[in-house]
Amino acid sequence: MNLPVIFTIILLLPLISAAVITLFLRRSGKLAECASVGSGFLIMGLSLYVLLTWNGQTFHQSWEWLRFGNFSYSMGYLFDNQASLMLLVVSFVAGWIQLFSVGYMDEDEAQGRFFGGLSIFMFSMLGIVLADNLVMLFVFWELVGFSSYMLIAHYYKTDFANMASRKAFIVNRIGDFGFVVGIVWCYHHYGTLDLQTLANIITAHPDLLGTGAAVGIGLLIMCGFVGKSAQFPIQVWLTDAMAGPTPVSALIHAATMVAAGIYLMARVFFLLPPFTQEWIMWSGAGMTAFAGLCALGQTDIKKSLAYSTLSHLGYMATALGLGYPGLALFHMAMHACFKATLFLGAGSVIHACHHEQDIYKMGGLLRRMPITAITFAIASLSICAMPFFAGYYSKDSIISAAYLMGANHGAVFYGVYVLVFVGAVCTSLYMGRLFFVVFLGQPRSEHAEHAHESSAFMTIPLIILGFLSLTAGWVVYGWTWDNGHMIWLLPASCVQVFIGDFNLIAKQVESSSLGHPLEILDIVLGVAAIIATYFFYGRARTGDPLAAKAPGVYHLLERHGWFDDFYDWYVAKVQQPVCEMFGSFDKLFIEFGCVWGTGLATGLTGSLLKRAYVGSLHAYVYWFFAGVILFWAYAVGWL
Amino acid sequence: MTPGLQAYLTVAGVLFAIGFAGVLLRRNVLIIYMCLELMLTASTLALVAFSRFNGTMDGAIFVFFIITVAAAEVAVGLAIIVALYRRRRTIQVDELNYLKN
Numbered sequence: 001m002n003l004p005v006i007f008t009i010i011l012l013l014p015l016i017s018a019a020v021i022t023l024f025l026r027r028s029g030k031l032a033e034c035a036s037v038g039s040g041f042l043i044m045g046l047s048l049y050v051l052l053t054w055n056g057q058t059f060h061q062s063w064e065w066l067r068f069g070n071f072s073y074s075m076g077y078l079f080d081n082q083a084s085l086m087l088l089v090v091s092f093v094a095g096w097i098q099l100f101s102v103g104y105m106d107e108d109e110a111q112g113r114f115f116g117g118l119s120i121f122m123f124s125m126l127g128i129v130l131a132d133n134l135v136m137l138f139v140f141w142e143l144v145g146f147s148s149y150m151l152i153a154h155y156y157k158t159d160f161a162n163m164a165s166r167k168a169f170i171v172n173r174i175g176d177f178g179f180v181v182g183i184v185w186c187y188h189h190y191g192t193l194d195l196q197t198l199a200n201i202i203t204a205h206p207d208l209l210g211t212g213a214a215v216g217i218g219l220l221i222m223c224g225f226v227g228k229s230a231q232f233p234i235q236v237w238l239t240d241a242m243a244g245p246t247p248v249s250a251l252i253h254a255a256t257m258v259a260a261g262i263y264l265m266a267r268v269f270f271l272l273p274p275f276t277q278e279w280i281m282w283s284g285a286g287m288t289a290f291a292g293l294c295a296l297g298q299t300d301i302k303k304s305l306a307y308s309t310l311s312h313l314g315y316m317a318t319a320l321g322l323g324y325p326g327l328a329l330f331h332m333a334m335h336a337c338f339k340a341t342l343f344l345g346a347g348s349v350i351h352a353c354h355h356e357q358d359i360y361k362m363g364g365l366l367r368r369m370p371i372t373a374i375t376f377a378i379a380s381l382s383i384c385a386m387p388f389f390a391g392y393y394s395k396d397s398i399i400s401a402a403y404l405m406g407a408n409h410g411a412v413f414y415g416v417y418v419l420v421f422v423g424a425v426c427t428s429l430y431m432g433r434l435f436f437v438v439f440l441g442q443p444r445s446e447h448a449e450h451a452h453e454s455s456a457f458m459t460i461p462l463i464i465l466g467f468l469s470l471t472a473g474w475v476v477y478g479w480t481w482d483n484g485h486m487i488w489l490l491p492a493s494c495v496q497v498f499i500g501d502f503n504l505i506a507k508q509v510e511s512s513s514l515g516h517p518l519e520i521l522d523i524v525l526g527v528a529a530i531i532a533t534y535f536f537y538g539r540a541r542t543g544d545p546l547a548a549k550a551p552g553v554y555h556l557l558e559r560h561g562w563f564d565d566f567y568d569w570y571v572a573k574v575q576q577p578v579c580e581m582f583g584s585f586d587k588l589f590i591e592f593g594c595v596w597g598t599g600l601a602t603g604l605t606g607s608l609l610k611r612a613y614v615g616s617l618h619a620y621v622y623w624f625f626a627g628v629i630l631f632w633a634y635a636v637g638w639l
Numbered sequence: 640m641t642p643g644l645q646a647y648l649t650v651a652g653v654l655f656a657i658g659f660a661g662v663l664l665r666r667n668v669l670i671i672y673m674c675l676e677l678m679l680t681a682s683t684l685a686l687v688a689f690s691r692f693n694g695t696m697d698g699a700i701f702v703f704f705i706i707t708v709a710a711a712e713v714a715v716g717l718a719i720i721v722a723l724y725r726r727r728r729t730i731q732v733d734e735l736n737y738l739k740n
Contacts, residue, residue, distance in 0.1 A: 615736030617671070621662055 003050070003059050007077045010046050010091075011126050013039045018119035021112055029111025033102050036115035040091075040098040040122065047091035051084055051491035052482075060196050062132050071187075078132035078195055081497035085329055086129045086263050088494050089336045093255045094122055096461035100344050101247040103457030104351055114154055114245065121147035121252060128260050134183045134193040134221075137264070141179070141224065144257050145172045151252060152244040164243035171237040175227015182220025186271070189213050195267060202270045209273045218276035221268055225280075229261025229313045232283040235291070236563050238310055242302040246347030249302055254309045254343050255336040262316045262332050266325035281321020285402070285419035287314030290561065292426025296433065297557025299544060300357045301346045304434055307560070308383065309339060311423050312395075318420055319398045322405050326501035331394035333498075338382040338391055338469035341462060345376035348458050349438060352451035360543055361445040362438045368451045371459045373439045375466030380431040382469040384526050385424060393473035396519060397505045399424060403518055404508050421522065428526040432533030440538055476502055647688035654681035668720055668730040679709055 017039035025032040062076020079087075098118055105111055124147055127140030146169075153165035187193050190201055190208075201208070208214060225231065230238035241253045252258075265272070265280070272280075291310035298304040312335050319328035350357055352369055366373040382389035385396050399420050406414035443449040453459065468489070475488040475495055487495045509515035536545055547554040559565060612623065633639045654677055661674030683702050690698025724730050 617732040617735070618663060 003054070003079065004061050004077060006046055006050055007079070007130055010043050010050075010087075011123065011130060013043055013046075014119040014122035014126065018116050018123060021116035021119060026112040026116070029105075029108075029115075032112040032115040033105075036119050037095075037098045037102060039119060040095040043122065043126070044091045044095035047087050048491070051088055051493050052485050054079070054084065054493050056081075056493055056496070058196075060132055062194070073135055074133065074194075075136050076132040077130045079130065081493065082263070082266050082325075082329060083129055084491070085333055085494040085497050087126070088491065089259075089333050090122075090125050090129055090256050093336050093340050093465070094118075094125075094251055096464055097247050097251040097255070097340060097344065100250075100347065100458050100461040101245075103455045104247050104347050105245065106455075106457075108245075110154070114151070117147055117151045117154070118248075118251070121151065121257070125256055125260065128263070132195055134186065134195070134268075137267075138176075138180060138183055138224075141228070141260070141264075142176065144252075144260065145169065145176065145228075148172075148241070148252050148257055151248040152241050154245050154248065155243065158243070161243040164237075164240035168237040168241045171234050172227045174234055175223045175225075178220045178223025179227070182217050182223065185213070185220060186217050189217060198268075199270050209271075214271070215273050215275050218272045219279065221271065222265070222276055222280060225261035225265045225317075226283075227261075228264070229258050229317070230310055231261075231280075231313065231317055232287050232290075233563075235287065235310055236560075236567060239298075239303050239306040239560070242300070242306050246302065246343060246350055249306070250340050250343030250347065253306065254339040258309065258313055259316070259332045259336065262313065262320065262328050265317075265320050266329050269320070269325045277321045277323060279321070280317050281416060284314040284317025284319075284321055285416040285423075287311065288318060288423030289314075289419045289426065292423040292430065294557050294560040295426065295430035296546065297544075297554055297560070299360055301349065301359050301362075301434065301438065302343070302357055304359070304430055305339070305342055305346060308342075308427065308430060309335075311427065312339065312383070314423065315395060315398050315420065318402060318416060322398075322401050322416075324398075324401055324501040324505070326498035327394065327397055327401060327505070330498035330502060331398060333494075334382070334390045334394040334469075334473060337465055337472050338379040338389075341375055341379035341465040341469050342383065344458070344462050344465065345372050345379065348372040348454045348462060349376075349451075351454055351458070353445070353447040356445065356447050359434060359437045360540070362443070362448045363441045364439075364443040365448065365451055366439040368448075369439075369453045371453055371462060375462045375469075376439065377435060378466045379469040380435050384428045384431050384530065385522070386526065387523060388470075388473075390469050390471065390473035393476050393502070395424065396522065397502055399522060400509050400515060400519060401505050403515070404505065404512060407512055407514070424522055425525050425529050428529035429533055432530040433537045436534050436538035437540065440534075441540075444542065644688055644692045648685060651681045651685040651688065654678075654684065666731050666733055668723070668732055668735070671732065672716055672720065676709065676713065679705070 017035045021032045021035055025035060058081075059077065059079040062074040064072050064074045066073040098115075101114070101118065105114055108114060121144060124140045124143030128137055128144065131137035131140060149165045149169040152168055153161050155161040156165075183193060186198075190198055192198060192201070227234055230236075238253060238258065242249050244253070288311050291307045291314060295304045295307035295311065298307060312331070316328040316331050316335070319325070319331060348369065349362060349365060349372060352365070352372075353362060356362065378389070382391040383395075385392045385399075399417070402413070402417040402420050406412075406417050443451075472489060475490050476499065477488065478499075479488050480486065480492070485492055509519070544554065546557075556562075630639070658674040658677035658681060661677065662671050665671055665674065683705055686698045686705075687702050690696065690702075720730060723735070727735065729735070
């Protein structure tokens, strides 16, 4: 089989599955599960087949789809090292999460709708991975937004899920508006939207990036990333999106869709001028520390993890801003492993505790759910970047890269280093807090008392992803097998995209005097933070100890810096009056002036002309005669 | 002495004026219709006269067509008047004002 055929199969399989589920299997949840999970594993297999047989040459093929005058719109596949890593992450994680969903959704009434949604999400996400031009990418970009909206609103009978889904959709629209304007401007400025052609143009004329237009395009395309990856200032939707079922949070709002923003930025990295990169770097680093702190103020296990996702998206953004898209993608892949494990672990706990999400109603689950607890612990250590866990390799490189930026390019970049360092310590704090409160101590509620280990549908994905959270990072040591097709656990083609950046950072750390001591300091502080949380949170009986000791600080963290309150105020007090002003213009000018005005004028003319209609033939003859005279006068030029 | 173009046109003009006055002043639909025909005939006469004095036959041939069409028109017009009378029992235009209101 050749590549375009396989890509088309990979792309269409989930669409077919979604169509079959929507049309025929809405009432038969078990069959819908089979269709969705089956297509998920088929995609996983096909992707692995592609990745193992691909020769490493960038593959690009497109077909014209629409033509408007000079503008031709094509659809096609661009498969390079970045796409190969993303394809691996999406297909692999999605397959296991779909299997997990079978266990998690076993008592749900609308399994058909849920699995149909997962399938349509897979279709959209794979489209983003394979898209070769910005328009096609944007189409699938909107489709993931739609599927995210649909899956957040799965429990549509609760107000909160409804509002969260709308919030996610509307906030994403704001980012996507900038994105679409950026795409149009990009076409206007560079004359093409094809990613490869764009890259060639920029490579041939690097000075093009110096113009104001290039900065504008970069910032506008970045808006798409800011919306989808929930970066400052429109990060507010991601934590509310946790209203959806937990596998959705794991797949869409942790592992893949929010990482699509990072993928987009890596894809168009050549389009980003230094100013845009700097913006991404600072906003990402700020988000790392800020969201890390906010995670400490949440009692909902999923919300706490959602803030952790924000924080780690901040790491990826920082890596992008520092000029290492490879590192960003590396962290994206590692993050997909350990964050999926964490969310699935949380899902397993929530399922066992009958949909209780408050961590202070859990406790003592280590003995009751050992597999969940151990995988959760491994993923926690991984996200805290403990040595030899997967997260260590990617996250520590980013922190070191930030430090090296400060050392080599001016002290102001040390600010970035401090922010990501604070973020790293916070990671240890909130992960330690979650683990000790949920899994140790005594059960704090009836449900936690009677919790027991989840079914194999849920534990097998947990074990596999947990294993990867421990080991996936070892790929950097370069142990090859299968004639070099595989490097440790990853197909060799997926490693190319980040290994260069990783080795570069490692080499610079070697040669810099403070590189290693700072790394050790990071680890020591992380371990200290975990131990501290054990004493601070681990023995809490009811409620959050921080809320009891420092209610003001806790409230700030709980409301995550009053972002939502500010936006509520803005929408109600600023946007609404402005809208009403424009609305009154519409009412006065359009509705009254144009619509009613036309009607009134016509009616008046009609009632005037009706007077001429006297019902006497002779009167009409006089009218006719007068008309003839008028015409005659006009014809001879008297009028 | 043969009459000149002016004489023919004068007759045509007088005929047209009589017809027009009839349309304006008479109340009977039948009479009004006859007056309309008179006006048509007046214009035909003018056409024939022009044709004769121009020395071309175009106008004369045109008049044949007009007469043919006028004959058909009279058939239709009279039929309408007869139908109108059967329906309304009057052909006085003063009383035929149903379109008003």
